[in-house]
Amino acid sequence: MASTKINQLQLLQQNLQNIAVQKQQYENQLIELDSALTELSTTHKAYKIVGKLMFASSTEKLKKELEEKKEVAQLRLHNFTKQEDKLKQSLEETQQEVMGEFQRKK
DSSP states (O other), X not given: OHHHHXXXXXXXXXXXXXXXXXXXXXXXXXXXXXXXXXXXXXXXXXXXXXXXXXXXXXXXXXXXHHHHHHHHHHHHHHHHHHHHHHHHHHHHHHHHHHHHHHHHHO
């Protein structure tokens, strides 16, 4: 029973690490989007890169696209935060169970 719980604990820790990495990626993406939106508000000419090509685009159109991307990134970040909280709680509960089993064996 204890080895099963320990394996479960290790799996939860790995999942928590994966969630933390993905959460960090979305946090970085939000920083980049905020920076791009700030730059767009200070310029009259804007360009969009598609593949290897750069096209002139209206600042309003680009601003709208970036705000939509920001909204999606915020939503995903929120979901990852909720997943992270649930995993932390499950991790703590499993740790308590494992520690309880070890205490009983002593």
